[in-house]
Amino acid sequence: xxxxxxxxxxxxxxxxxxxxxxxxxxxxxxxxxxxxxxxxxxxxxxxxxxxxxxxxxxxxxxxxxxxxxxxxxxxxxxxxxxxxxxxxxxxxxxxxxxxxxxxxxxxxxxxxxxxxxxxxxxxxxxxxxxxxxxxxxxxxxxxxxxxxxxxxxxxxxxxxxxxxxxxxxxxxxxxxxxxxxxxxxxxxxxxxxxxxxxxxxxxxxxxxxxxxxxxxxxxxxxxxxxxxxxxxxxxxxxxxxxxxxxxxxxxxxxxxxxxxxxxxxxxxxxxxxxxxxxxxxxxxxxxxxxxxxxxxxxxxxxxxxxxxxxxxxxxxxxxxxxxxxxxxxxxxx
Ligand code: PBG
Numbered sequence: 001x002x003x004x005x006x007x008x009x010x011x012x013x014x015x016x017x018x019x020x021x022x023x024x025x026x027x028x029x030x031x032x033x034x035x036x037x038x039x040x041x042x043x044x045x046x047x048x049x050x051x052x053x054x055x056x057x058x059x060x061x062x063x064x065x066x067x068x069x070x071x072x073x074x075x076x077x078x079x080x081x082x083x084x085x086x087x088x089x090x091x092x093x094x095x096x097x098x099x100x101x102x103x104x105x106x107x108x109x110x111x112x113x114x115x116x117x118x119x120x121x122x123x124x125x126x127x128x129x130x131x132x133x134x135x136x137x138x139x140x141x142x143x144x145x146x147x148x149x150x151x152x153x154x155x156x157x158x159x160x161x162x163x164x165x166x167x168x169x170x171x172x173x174x175x176x177x178x179x180x181x182x183x184x185x186x187x188x189x190x191x192x193x194x195x196x197x198x199x200x201x202x203x204x205x206x207x208x209x210x211x212x213x214x215x216x217x218x219x220x221x222x223x224x225x226x227x228x229x230x231x232x233x234x235x236x237x238x239x240x241x242x243x244x245x246x247x248x249x250x251x252x253x254x255x256x257x258x259x260x261x262x263x264x265x266x267x268x269x270x271x272x273x274x275x276x277x278x279x280x281x282x283x284x285x286x287x288x289x290x291x292x293x294x295x296x297x298x299x300x301x302x303x304x305x306x307x308x309x310x311x312x313x314x315x316x317x318x319x320x321x322x323x324x325x326x327x328x329x330x331x332x333x
Contacts, residue, residue: 025305027297029073029320033117033270033312037208038062038099039082050204051275052282054314056082059103065317066111072320076115078164078312079103080209083125089133090125093151096158104158117162117191118155120148120176129206129213131167131221139221141169148172149179156185162245166193168221174241191270192243195231195257198222201250201276208275231257232264239267245310250274252299255306262307271308273299278314293322 001007012018037048037056044058057065066077081100083092092098100118107116122144123131132144144167152163163180165172173192180188198219206212223230231254235246246265248258249272262269281299285292296315303311313319 025301027300027304027319027323029316029323030075031304031310032074032316032320033076033078033115033310034065034069034074034316035078035080035312035314036062036065036103037080037082038103040084040099040102048204048208050207050279051314052286053318054208054278056208059099059106062103063106063110066107066114068317069320070111070114072317072324074114074316074320075310076117076161077107078117078119080119081124082210086125086127088127090122090147093120093122093125093147094154096154101154101158104155104160108159115161116159117164118160120152120155120163120165121167122147122151123167123211123213124209128215129211130216131218132169139169141171141221144169145172145175149175152176152188152190153179153183153185156180156183156188160188162189162191164191164193164247166196166249168193168196168218168223170237171241173238173243177242189244190242191245191247192238193249193272194235194238194243194246195248195254195261196222197225197250197254199225199250199253201253201274203276204279205275225253228257228260232260235261235265235267239265244268245270247272247312248308249312250277251303251308251311252277255302258303258306258308262309268309269307270310270312271303271306273303273311273313273315275314293318297322 012022039056041058042060045061046056048054079100081098083098104116121131123129130139132139155163173190238246245268247270248254248261251271251273258271281295284290300319
C-alpha cells in the first residue's frame with residue numbers, strides 16, 4: 001500500500017460529491033421495517049411516553065401510519081397487538097378478530113405492496129407477561145409451541161406475508177413451519193428472532209406493548225449478552241428448522257454478532273434496533289446533548305455496515321424522509 005505523501009486518504013473527503021461517490025455503505029428505505037402497536041377501537045392514537053413519536057393505535061390510525069411508510073418507500077411493517085383481555089394461556093394470540101388479524105386484513109387490502117410481518121409471541125397476551133405458558137412458575141417450552149403455532153397460523157390466515165416468532169422457545173420455528181404447511185400456508189415466510197438477547201434495552205417496548213413480566217425476567221429463555229458462539233448455534237438451528245430470514249436483536253450493542261451471522265450463514269439477515277436504542281437517542285437529542293438526526297443515521301449505517309440486510313427500526317419514517325430529502329445533494333450518510 002502506498003504511503004504518505006503519495007497516498008492521502010483526505011483527497012476523497014474534500015467535497016460532498018467525492019464523499020458520496022466513494023461511500024461504501026448506503027441506506028435504503030426499502031430495507032427498513034416499521035414496528036406498529038395496534039389495539040382495538042377507533043380513532044385511537046395514544047403516545048408511548050418513553051418512545052417519542054411512537055403510538056399505540058387502532059386499526060384505522062394504523063393505516064394512516066402504514067400509508068406514510070408505503071409512500072416513503074419503507075419496505076414493511078411489523079405488527080404487535082395489545083389485546084382487550086389477557087389470560088394465563090394468552091388465548092387472544094390466535095383470535096381471528098383480534099387487533100393484529102384485523103390490521104393484517106386491512107393492510108393487505110389497502111396496501112398490498114407493503115410487506116406485512118407479525119410478531120409471534122405470548123407476552124402481550126398472557127396475564128403474567130411471560131413469553132409462554134407457566135407450569136410450576138416456569139415458562140414451559142414444549143407446552144408453548146402449540147400456542148405459538150396457533151398464533152402464527154391465525155396471522156397467516158389473515159394474510160401476513162411473514163410471521164416473526166420472538167419468544168425464544170426451543171423448536172418453535174420447526175413447530176410453526178409444520179403448522180403453517182399443514183394449514184395450507186406453505187408460502188408464508190418465517191423471520192426468526194434467532195439471536196435475541198435478554199437485557200435492559202426492551203424497557204420502553206414493554207410500556208408500548210404492555211408486556212412487562214409481572215414477576216421475574218426473561219433470562220431463562222432469551223440469550224445471555226456475553227455469548228456470540230451461541231448466537232450462531234441458535235441461528236443454524238432456526239435455519240435447519242425452516243427459517244427464511246434470521247434476526248439479531250438488539251442491533252447496536254450486538255454489531256459483532258450481526259457481522260458473524262452474515263459472514264457465516266449468508267442468510268437474509270434482519271437486525272432489530274430496539275426500543276431502548278431508539279429512546280436513548282431521542283432522549284439525548286431532546287436535551288440537546290446530541291444531534292438526533294446525525295446519531296440516528298450513524299446508528300442505522302453501523303447496523304447496515306455490520307451486515308444487516310433488513311433493519312427493523314422505530315426511526316423508519318424519519319430516516320426514510322431524511323434519505324429522500326438528501327438524495328439530491330446527499331452528504332452525511
Ligand atoms: C416480544 C418482543 C419484545 C420485543 C419484540 N418482541 C419484548 C421482549 O422480549 O420483552 C422488543 C422490541 C423492542 O424493545 O423494541 N417478546
